[in-house]
Amino acid sequence: MGFSVIAEPMNFVFCFTGVLLGTLIGVLPGLGPGATISLLLPLTYHLNPIASIIMVAGIYYGAKYGGSTTSILLNIPGEVDSVVTCLDGYQMARKGRAGPALGISAFGSFIAGTVATLGLMLVAPTLARFALSFGPPEMFALMVLAMTLIVFMSSGSQAKGLAMAALGLFLGSVGLDVFTNVDRFVFGYNFLLEGLGIVPVIVGLFGVGEVLSNLEVQMRGEVFQKKVSNLLPTLKDWKDSFWPIVRGTFIGFFVGVIPGGGGIASTFASYTVEKRLSKHPEKFGTGAIEGVAGPEAANNACSGANFIPLLTLGIPTNGIMAIIFASLMINGLQPGPLLIKNQPELFWGVIASMYVGNVMLVMLNLPLIGIWVRFLTIPYAILAPLILFFCLLGAYTVKNAVPDLIIMLIFGIVGFLMKKYRYEGAPLIMGFVISELVEGAFIRSLLMSGGSFTIFFSRPISCTLMIVSLLLFILPLFGKKPISMGAGDDEG
Amino acid sequence: MRKLDIQSGLFLLLLSMGICVGSLQHEVGSLTEPGSGFFPLATGLVLGVLSILILIEGRRGSQDTAGFWAPAANRKGIFLTIFFILVFSFLLERAGFLFTTTLFFFLVSRFVSGHRWSTALFFGLATSVATYVVFSFLLRAPLPVGIVESMF
Amino acid sequence: MTARCRILRWTVSALALVAVFATGAAAEYPEKPITMYCVFPPGGTVDTSIRALVPGAEQALGRNITVVTKDGGTGTVGLALLAEQKPDGYTLASGTSTAIVRVPLARKMTYKPLGSFTFVYAYAAVASGLLVRPESPFKTFKEMVEYARQNPGKVTYSTMGAGSPLHVIMEVIAMKEKIKWTHVPYKGTAPAETAALGGHVDAVSAGDVNKALSGQMRCLLMHTKEKYARLPDVPTTIDLGYDYYNDTLISVYGPAGMDPAVVKKLEDAFAKAQETPAWKQWLDQFGLVSINMRSGEYTKFLENGWEKEIEIQKALGVLKEPATPPK
Numbered sequence: 029m030g031f032s033v034i035a036e037p038m039n040f041v042f043c044f045t046g047v048l049l050g051t052l053i054g055v056l057p058g059l060g061p062g063a064t065i066s067l068l069l070p071l072t073y074h075l076n077p078i079a080s081i082i083m084v085a086g087i088y089y090g091a092k093y094g095g096s097t098t099s100i101l102l103n104i105p106g107e108v109d110s111v112v113t114c115l116d117g118y119q120m121a122r123k124g125r126a127g128p129a130l131g132i133s134a135f136g137s138f139i140a141g142t143v144a145t146l147g148l149m150l151v152a153p154t155l156a157r158f159a160l161s162f163g164p165p166e167m168f169a170l171m172v173l174a175m176t177l178i179v180f181m182s183s184g185s186q187a188k189g190l191a192m193a194a195l196g197l198f199l200g201s202v203g204l205d206v207f208t209n210v211d212r213f214v215f216g217y218n219f220l221l222e223g224l225g226i227v228p229v230i231v232g233l234f235g236v237g238e239v240l241s242n243l244e245v246q247m248r249g250e251v252f253q254k255k256v257s258n259l260l261p262t263l264k265d266w267k268d269s270f271w272p273i274v275r276g277t278f279i280g281f282f283v284g285v286i287p288g289g290g291g292i293a294s295t296f297a298s299y300t301v302e303k304r305l306s307k308h309p310e311k312f313g314t315g316a317i318e319g320v321a322g323p324e325a326a327n328n329a330c331s332g333a334n335f336i337p338l339l340t341l342g343i344p345t346n347g348i349m350a351i352i353f354a355s356l357m358i359n360g361l362q363p364g365p366l367l368i369k370n371q372p373e374l375f376w377g378v379i380a381s382m383y384v385g386n387v388m389l390v391m392l393n394l395p396l397i398g399i400w401v402r403f404l405t406i407p408y409a410i411l412a413p414l415i416l417f418f419c420l421l422g423a424y425t426v427k428n429a430v431p432d433l434i435i436m437l438i439f440g441i442v443g444f445l446m447k448k449y450r451y452e453g454a455p456l457i458m459g460f461v462i463s464e465l466v467e468g469a470f471i472r473s474l475l476m477s478g479g480s481f482t483i484f485f486s487r488p489i490s491c492t493l494m495i496v497s498l499l500l501f502i503l504p505l506f507g508k509k510p511i512s513m514g515a516g517d518d519e520g
Numbered sequence: 521m522r523k524l525d526i527q528s529g530l531f532l533l534l535l536s537m538g539i540c541v542g543s544l545q546h547e548v549g550s551l552t553e554p555g556s557g558f559f560p561l562a563t564g565l566v567l568g569v570l571s572i573l574i575l576i577e578g579r580r581g582s583q584d585t586a587g588f589w590a591p592a593a594n595r596k597g598i599f600l601t602i603f604f605i606l607v608f609s610f611l612l613e614r615a616g617f618l619f620t621t622t623l624f625f626f627l628v629s630r631f632v633s634g635h636r637w638s639t640a641l642f643f644g645l646a647t648s649v650a651t652y653v654v655f656s657f658l659l660r661a662p663l664p665v666g667i668v669e670s671m672f
Numbered sequence: 673m674t675a676r677c678r679i680l681r682w683t684v685s686a687l688a689l690v691a692v693f694a695t696g697a698a699a700e701y702p703e704k705p706i707t708m709y710c711v712f713p714p715g716g717t718v719d720t721s722i723r724a725l726v727p728g729a730e731q732a733l734g735r736n737i738t739v740v741t742k743d744g745g746t747g748t749v750g751l752a753l754l755a756e757q758k759p760d761g762y763t764l765a766s767g768t769s770t771a772i773v774r775v776p777l778a779r780k781m782t783y784k785p786l787g788s789f790t791f792v793y794a795y796a797a798v799a800s801g802l803l804v805r806p807e808s809p810f811k812t813f814k815e816m817v818e819y820a821r822q823n824p825g826k827v828t829y830s831t832m833g834a835g836s837p838l839h840v841i842m843e844v845i846a847m848k849e850k851i852k853w854t855h856v857p858y859k860g861t862a863p864a865e866t867a868a869l870g871g872h873v874d875a876v877s878a879g880d881v882n883k884a885l886s887g888q889m890r891c892l893l894m895h896t897k898e899k900y901a902r903l904p905d906v907p908t909t910i911d912l913g914y915d916y917y918n919d920t921l922i923s924v925y926g927p928a929g930m931d932p933a934v935v936k937k938l939e940d941a942f943a944k945a946q947e948t949p950a951w952k953q954w955l956d957q958f959g960l961v962s963i964n965m966r967s968g969e970y971t972k973f974l975e976n977g978w979e980k981e982i983e984i985q986k987a988l989g990v991l992k993e994p995a996t997p998p999k
Contacts, residue, residue, distance in 0.1 A: 163871075185577060188574060190570050206858070207857055208547070208834060209779070209835045210546060218749055218752055222749070240598050243601060244597070288863070343862060350860075351714055353715065354716070358720055364888045365888065366887075413629055416605065420608060420624075427741070428740060433605070437606065440605075444598070451528070463559075464859075470559075472858075474552060476854075476856065479552035480552070
């Protein structure tokens, strides 16, 4: 039935517009789907609800496809969640393997997106109920697991990686404290009340920082790709990527259903899992395709799964879902468990559009690979100002605030320095992103239990997660891969 | 002795101390009833411990031959870029988007990339106008209109 | 003619010209498009409310009104920005009264809550209430209060933020009933409601009762001044004798010192906009109550509100002295 909805020309057109716009936004660094969707929100007033949801959804997962493009080509995440793709994707590009990276990324995204849509169709209601049972203690236990995984994230010195994570955790607490309404480390700057924006920080750290580093070594005439060849992934690439894509899809799907589970968390999780399971973890950070395939799949599966709590329970799990929620309300539709029953055309129409959208995206992105790679043959002297400009634009348009530009610049300098002193940006970002979640889950759990720590172990899910974290932490001490301290950071 | 690691380790240590001091200004509370200063203090302490570890690593590490700047480093380019970004930030809401962007491209193209000034100017105008069009009409996002634009 | 005669004529003409310009200025308003800051995030109640109202106002004024998001700090960031703008009527903001009467008590603001703004028009009242999940053992509000009395601190409720009217109202009730329950703050309404739905907290003091209207949750208490037409069986805080209600209003502000003629034009425009079907539909969907409070009345309302809030917060023991001087 859903396919009859999508076959309707209007909806088809909107789907295409959505994914096209989404890809474009995903590609442009800093410009995220959130900003665009909120700008388009007034339009949804005039459109029919199904069409507008289809378009907005298209923008959302389209952006996930496009986000990896600049991550791979320029080490700048096109979309906040694509940060992890920078780690190995960019290295692959520097080795002239941008084509395969982009290709695997697109295919992995397609497979993950389709499977996620399938999952949405089949298990949505059950999964949604599972998601509801995820409360603060479970969230905290999950965060403990996440932090254990950070230990494995670093390519170089573990101490440095953890230090960056700790710093990230600290930076995330800058701003107004949810619990006491006290402002922390704001120093009287009003714009810091909401905290340091994730977009200026990431765009600064990865985008501006990278440009500054590249400028230092006079990369005026240099190009990454001398000629446009090797566009497609090799058979070996496919073989290597298969399991990461499968695992990434599952990880992304589950993380996406949980309230508060974001794309970025799923990509970090996938990356660390792949690194942990790999037979050659040292290769990660130098251009291992598993480090691209897994996270990309996770990202797309996550975005599909994000719709589950919204469409089945009427609960938006992140900012963009909240906007879609509002748009549903504006159009007179009541999001909730009855949505499927009362508006079957909407539900099935959106699902069908997701299948179609994923196909459209793969078809859009593949030919573009050639163009993107050609892009890399442009001398850096021309690329550099363009990159800087898009970073500026992206950072500014989040809140139309000039202070965000200053934050971006500061982190750009920080990023440059970090590269010099051989520290990694990824753990910092991860700490930054989960900071609020960690502190929030911890304090809320204690509020719920009246100060008792047993709450983390008395509930089945959180207890399991805590034990898993503990095992993951202890195991390496007995295993063959001990936690290293400073050995082997040649690239940094 | 890894000089770079010692430097960064020291920096982080100082930073962690600053964080801890700052956190103590707030109500720290206790482990069972954390206050607003609890979490930052915890991160500060962890950072402090780790920075000491980095310092230890640095002492044990092999000798660093490289200095801070790479040989033949384009310092001018870096500092100019930083400066131009500041200029952009300062002017954006006062002079408007088109003017500031064009100026930015012009400056970076000319002084950092070393293009002829005609190329730089062209580059700047093209990008700023194109972006303005995309934003105003396709995305309906208002970009800052400044003094320069309101003169027309 | 004599010199004096000429001087007189010139003076009269000059005065006439000035008069024409003065009234002309007001008569000409609005000459150019108006910018409306929305100090709350996109997709939220305030944002969608102003976007639903603006088309009607645009029609009445004959000019475009562009809504620009400037959110942060429960609306304080955007309002701080508004306070610095010119009071020519071309920059306005839409937000709630919380950023005027509540937040400045706790934190020092760069603006003077009562002195830095022209309070143009209040167009909607929030219909908030206490919601529980369907399986909750509490069938009435009194039951929950009694349970809390027997088990101090065990009953947990979530809200969208500490210090919000939803939090304060629960604490006021606790003070009046002499009970103790535990507040679990979240960032935003959605996670707070999710927590209640999942049973992690016993109830949510929510900004809107849409989940009760759709049947997904049960409403035990309304925070409105009068009985809420769509949930007539649910008691209000006034009904239960607490002498307190959630008086948060969604309104339009301008910088201080706006021309009263311009303000009147805006008031009329917004009043007109409230008659449009788009507005009525929005009200219907989002469950708020439409009100028409013009500038004079609204200003008095806020001045009283300021005093009242200080009183209540001092009684609750959370406030010693206001952090920001009102004027």
